[in-house]
Amino acid sequence: MSAVIAEHDDHHADEHHDHGPAKGLLRWIITTNHKDIGTLYLLFALAMFFVGGSMAMVIRAELFEPGLQFVDPMFFNSMTTMHALVMVFGAVMPAFVGLANWQIPLMIGAKDMALPRMNNMSFWLLVAGVLLLASTLFMETGAPSAGWTFYPPLVLQPITVGTALPFAVFAVHLLGISSIMGAINIIATIFNMRAPSMKMMDMPLFVWTWLITAFLLIAVMPVFAGAVTMLLTDKFFHTSFFNAAGGGDPVLYQHIFWFFGHPEVYIMILPTFGVASTIIPVFARKPLFGYASMVWATGSIAFFSFIVWAHHMFTVGMPMAGELYFMYATMIIAVPTGVKVFNWTATMWKGAMTFETPMLFSIAFVVLFTMGGLTGLMMAIAPVDFQYHDTYFIVAHFHYTLVPASIFILMAAGYFWLPKWTGHMYNEKIGQLHFWLSAISVNILFFPQHFLGLAGMPRRIPDYAVQFADWNMISSIGGFIFGASQLLFLYIVIDTIKGGTGEKVTDEVWEDASKHSLEWTLPSPVPYHTWETPPMLVPTEHVLDSH
């Protein structure tokens, strides 16, 4: 049907006097090539995944038994705070920006990102921001320990922040500037650099979800930057935004924070949806079911993300009208999200499915993300949320939507595109082992936390009452297995880059993949420069399907 692709060919490369990458280490510092920058982002995110993961191991080790075992409570609190910040701003977000850098130009037939120099700058600002944040770990008073949400008045009290607060605030500024620049770049690329024949509704869903995510980033990262700046001036310049004595209100901070915070959680999940919508059709050997409804669902989820923030703070003492409004508004989000889950299921329905590692991770994502979504619905019900609030139930909920969702899909993306990027096949046996270990242990890790939360165990505590001992121990065991299993992924990434199984992969890599998206029409490994001449025709399977 489609797949009449591209005048593009290697010989064009010669005509354009192309040069390969610069030699040596300097290549990685000065590069403006979208593939190099994508690689930098992905490797950095992988490193941070292990840094943040080690912090999680400290947390699970301390919670293995009741009582204080390994670390003092203040350090424990620093670990929960830093684990969240590193995972959100250092691992998940940069990983998706890395995927965007690699894939968006390849998928829309652009020769590079729209603003290549800014692209380089946003990566290195990210590194600077994360280093600044990490530097607080070595300060005498310790890293920030009031939770990643930085709630005042706790975060302003000397004992919980010490000297770390200004460093954390400036780190947030740098990370914010970095992701705003990344977002601007992505929007400009998608709007201006598409192959002339590609209309908006021809774009792969990964591109669509990132376009919408980029707008979310531009809209909310500055608000977060503003909120932490207010904390900074309250602390050091005698303003009273959140200081009751000066006429301020700490609850205001929570409103501003979650005005950013709720879209932020969708910033981490929308590209996840995009990758899942890319992988599932390939292994179901069917076009994506309901392409247009997927686009609209993504858009409406993004819109709703701006008007539901206060469901994070039902217990703060809101008026009844507010509780009701935020409760119903939150529940509406289940509709577009449900559309997506049903579409993925329908894509698989009667498909000629095969179960390679990327597909396994994607199917696990659909199942486990749905569970995370269902507990989200439970918490949307304001009156019962009073029981769940700030317990391990919420910890279980958002980890289900982040670990077996965002992280699993990032793994799936790695397995899916690494052969394309490197030209080498990964070891399928180890990949499958990695999947099964991860999928089983992630449930041992997080499922018991639902029970702990319902029984009343609060989050962010280093010690707990003895009745919580059994499930905590099981959860910790799951955590250790999950953590150790990820080393397999590290091994596979290194092994694949170095040559993998030695099997030569085809241009398509996966059977008929070129029907789904443009990148599979390029040679494997992808040359350093691609689409010097835009492709003439683009795969339009989903478009044909929707007519």
Add this chain to the structure above:
Amino acid sequence: MSDEDVSKKNTKLAKKLLLVAVAMFGFGYALVPIYDVLCEWKWIERDRPDDIKKVPEVAYKVDMSREITIEFMTTLNESTPMEFRSEKKQLIVHPGEYHTVNYYAENKTDKVMVARAIASFSPAVISSYFEKIQCFCFDEQTFKPREAKVMPMRFTINPELPEQYKTITLSYTFFDITEKSVKK
């Protein structure tokens, strides 16, 4: 379109988007006054410390059939070098009755101190039924070095208080605002 045209188009779009980002930074700050305005709305029913204003003493019909327990809490945070306590820890009242409770506060430093007491109610909805005729919390309090004061708070509970409320906790926190007052 030539490369140069595309590049111009990209720069133009980037500038526009940057403007959006800057505007959103401003919007974050605009949320501060917006919040204050929204909280004034009748149906929001938010309890602000400043809302609990002085009201004239009116003679209510005392509801002898109901008893309300009021607990008085006093709090200081670590940066307020004072002593602060209420004369009574607990009081049982009938709605509509007037009572006076004395609070004791002492400046523990050798400097002049300006402090402000902020009230907080539990449950929060109580605040609109808790009517204060006289309170040290209406104004900033200035303490001379080492000065001790006994400060009265006269109040009643509006008999319209819904039946289900039987215990009220009233908490005062004194904040040291000397630095801010000097700056003014």
